[in-house]
Amino acid sequence: MASTSPNIKQEASIPFWRDVRILGIIGQIIVTMLVIIFFAWLISNFIENAENQGLQVGFDFLNSTASFDIAEGIEYEATDTFGRALWVGVVNTIRVSLIGIVLTTLLGIVVGIARLSNNWLISRIATVYIEIVRNIPLLVILFFIYFAVILKLPAVRDSAQFFGLPIYLNNRGIAIPGLTATTGFPIWLAFIILGVILVMLLWTIQSRQEEQSGEPRNKLGTAVFAFLIVVFIGWLVTTAFVSDQAIMVSNASGIEGFDDFEDVYLASLDTTALRESGLSANTVNGLNSTASIAAYQAELRSLLDSGTLTDAEVDIVETRLNILNDGAVRLCAIEGSAAEINAASQLRRRNIPVDVNGSDSMRQAGSAYAAGDCDLLAGTQAELAAERTILESPDAHEIQRVSVPPLVMNTPAPAGFNIQGGVKLSPEFAALLIGLVIYTGSYAAEIVRAGILAVSKGQTEAARALGLNEVQRLRLIVLPQAMRVIIPPMTSQYLNLTKNSSLAVAIGYPDLVSVGNTVLNQSGFAVQVIIIFMVSYLTISLSISTFLNWYNKKVALVER
Numbered sequence: 001m002a003s004t005s006p007n008i009k010q011e012a013s014i015p016f017w018r019d020v021r022i023l024g025i026i027g028q029i030i031v032t033m034l035v036i037i038f039f040a041w042l043i044s045n046f047i048e049n050a051e052n053q054g055l056q057v058g059f060d061f062l063n064s065t066a067s068f069d070i071a072e073g074i075e076y077e078a079t080d081t082f083g084r085a086l087w088v089g090v091v092n093t094i095r096v097s098l099i100g101i102v103l104t105t106l107l108g109i110v111v112g113i114a115r116l117s118n119n120w121l122i123s124r125i126a127t128v129y130i131e132i133v134r135n136i137p138l139l140v141i142l143f144f145i146y147f148a149v150i151l152k153l154p155a156v157r158d159s160a161q162f163f164g165l166p167i168y169l170n171n172r173g174i175a176i177p178g179l180t181a182t183t184g185f186p187i188w189l190a191f192i193i194l195g196v197i198l199v200m201l202l203w204t205i206q207s208r209q210e211e212q213s214g215e216p217r218n219k220l221g222t223a224v225f226a227f228l229i230v231v232f233i234g235w236l237v238t239t240a241f242v243s244d245q246a247i248m249v250s251n252a253s254g255i256e257g258f259d260d261f262e263d264v265y266l267a268s269l270d271t272t273a274l275r276e277s278g279l280s281a282n283t284v285n286g287l288n289s290t291a292s293i294a295a296y297q298a299e300l301r302s303l304l305d306s307g308t309l310t311d312a313e314v315d316i317v318e319t320r321l322n323i324l325n326d327g328a329v330r331l332c333a334i335e336g337s338a339a340e341i342n343a344a345s346q347l348r349r350r351n352i353p354v355d356v357n358g359s360d361s362m363r364q365a366g367s368a369y370a371a372g373d374c375d376l377l378a379g380t381q382a383e384l385a386a387e388r389t390i391l392e393s394p395d396a397h398e399i400q401r402v403s404v405p406p407l408v409m410n411t412p413a414p415a416g417f418n419i420q421g422g423v424k425l426s427p428e429f430a431a432l433l434i435g436l437v438i439y440t441g442s443y444a445a446e447i448v449r450a451g452i453l454a455v456s457k458g459q460t461e462a463a464r465a466l467g468l469n470e471v472q473r474l475r476l477i478v479l480p481q482a483m484r485v486i487i488p489p490m491t492s493q494y495l496n497l498t499k500n501s502s503l504a505v506a507i508g509y510p511d512l513v514s515v516g517n518t519v520l521n522q523s524g525f526a527v528q529v530i531i532i533f534m535v536s537y538l539t540i541s542l543s544i545s546t547f548l549n550w551y552n553k554k555v556a557l558v559e560r
Helices: 021-054 082-115 122-131 136-151 185-211 221-240 258-268 273-277 281-286 288-308 311-326 338-349 362-370 382-390 427-453 457-465 469-507 512-523 526-555
Strands: 168-170 173-176 180-181 245-250 329-334 356-359 376-380 397-401 407-410 414-415 419-420 423-425
Touching: 021 180, 082 122, 082 427, 082 512, 082 526, 122 427, 136 427, 136 469, 173 185, 173 427, 180 185, 180 338, 185 221, 221 356, 245 382, 258 338, 258 407, 273 281, 281 414, 288 311, 311 419, 329 362, 338 362, 338 376, 338 407, 338 419, 356 362, 356 414, 356 419, 356 423, 356 526, 362 382, 376 382, 423 427, 423 526, 469 526
Parallel strands: 329 356, 329 376
Antiparallel strands: 168 173, 173 423, 180 407, 245 376, 245 397, 414 419
């Protein structure tokens, strides 16, 4: 049977030297080999020259003792190694970068939206901020914030406090409230996870009920209510049954709870010195509660601020203030421990001043308590029981269990010539963080504005036609679509912020570059330290870029 298929002539094969695909592969192989040869030559040349000059090539120097201090960061001592010192610098760099990225994002969104506001004043303020900050070098901004703003703040004793909030600004930095996890936090975290699982389960059940009945369900309200109930129950359970914290006090003090420490505070006041300062007996006797003392202190401060006092009167008022400020309940505990933070916050919550004597170990804290330097000793029940056994008269002291929530608010408060408690931001860290956020935030604001303008006006008109207000329009319609435009350039700004943090060396913040320069000068291993710089910043940048690229794919519009 004759074939009906057309007789197609077989195409002749193309020689490999004319095949574009093969030539491309060969070209890539050649370029890769040339790059490898080039870097191999550089490394070989460096090793040869280093050996000729008697220099060590490896990284063994990282195990040598650093012999220098680092002002802030994770736990570190001068006896630690160069490797540990560099790791402290890396952690400090990551810390300022991550916090800066979060704050820059918030600032960029707020200012970017404000730039598009219909309010003329708000729009112009945002425009002026963006145009001015973008055209000033970051280093100049850092110098201005550090030398002209933070170092010019008042001394610690005269710390600025706004609106009565527990936030203190002085030339030693900024003290803000913080949260500290206690022993019950892991269990409470388990309740949170359980709440999330319950939310997912309820959401799935109600979604199916919607499909079957065709009637809408309040899924969000039900999910939030269920989650809060589970979390609240977990909070109560961990607070009541999980806490292992306690305080030890003298039986003679008659203390049965934190409320009774008000009498201890009143007894610590030097009433004799107050009378010698010219204060009447009736006024001294009237200082019989924390509220009356706080009111009198506020009255004295207002007199100082009035500017109507003579020099002699100013001295008298300051003397009385100093006497009142010296009165406090003395607390001994391990410095930075959950027991210290909880006991101090319990006292401050009752407006009772506390003088914290933080120690490196419970043995030191117990010795201070035994010597009479403290009114109470805070720690775990096991620690206090052990310390009680070595006291001269163990039966004269009582251990009282304290209920501690899974998270304790660590609130700062003035104590003599210092601010105790809270999270302290050093002047260098605060200046670097504020400078990076202000500078990078101006670029982020323009990116947000461009992303919003990239969304079709028809989307906005449709949202308004549906009766959505401006907040709903931005949250539900505009910003989700603008994210696909915002994320790629915003990634570049996050990377710039991370790399710009290396300017911290100019104001003395111990980041990777600052610590690395010290290591370089003391060890002499310049090339190795520079390699560590490159690898560290490359790793951080690639990590940020990888995460944001993944997130960008998640929010990208899916087209048919």
